[in-house]
Amino acid sequence: MSEEQQPAGQPPTPEPDSKDWTWTLHRPCPECGFDPRDVQPIAIPALVRDAASRWPAVLARVDASDRPEPAVWSPLEYACHIRDVLRLFGERAELIRREEGPTFANWDQDETALAERYWEEQPAVVAEQIRAATGPAAAAFEGVAPEEWERRGTRSNGSQFTLATLGTYVLHDLYHHVWDVRER
Numbered sequence: 001m002s003e004e005q006q007p008a009g010q011p012p013t014p015e016p017d018s019k020d021w022t023w024t025l026h027r028p029c030p031e032c033g034f035d036p037r038d039v040q041p042i043a044i045p046a047l048v049r050d051a052a053s054r055w056p057a058v059l060a061r062v063d064a065s066d067r068p069e070p071a072v073w074s075p076l077e078y079a080c081h082i083r084d085v086l087r088l089f090g091e092r093a094e095l096i097r098r099e100e101g102p103t104f105a106n107w108d109q110d111e112t113a114l115a116e117r118y119w120e121e122q123p124a125v126v127a128e129q130i131r132a133a134t135g136p137a138a139a140a141f142e143g144v145a146p147e148e149w150e151r152r153g154t155r156s157n158g159s160q161f162t163l164a165t166l167g168t169y170v171l172h173d174l175y176h177h178v179w180d181v182r183e184r
Helices: 021-025 041-053 055-059 076-096 109-115 123-139 148-149 163-180
Strands: 152-154 160-162
Touching: 021 163, 041 076, 041 123, 055 076, 055 123, 055 148, 076 109, 076 123, 076 152, 076 160, 076 163, 148 163, 160 163
Parallel strands: none
Antiparallel strands: 152 160
């Protein structure tokens, strides 16, 4: 959408992320350095807490609401995405544990950012929402019996995840976006 077509008060819309990030389940990310081979499923809850714990400091920065470029999310917008990722993937992990072979509803992160007007959120409120979402998301991966890690769920595009790979996938997202908003 061109700047002329943007609704009043809406910043330029970033290009939709159409990449299939499932490759991060098999090899290191060349951008952020996350290596899925280092993730032990039993460590997922602690790693979710660690990654999420970095966001309050990001949101306390004076520039948290500033976009580095007009069509690139601000740290605040990335934090809103992280809040929603924590909520969604916690729910998906619980679904895998509760149901046999669930299919996850489609989630369009770009549509959500626009509909929820991420750029208008308050950094302190989002920091608290991340804290609140972290506990349930991490807990969804706690107390998992060894055989449960292989339980499966399917994303709306057909990608299959085990509970272990779902946890690894969300970890990459959490750590990658901390890398996206690092101070340069």
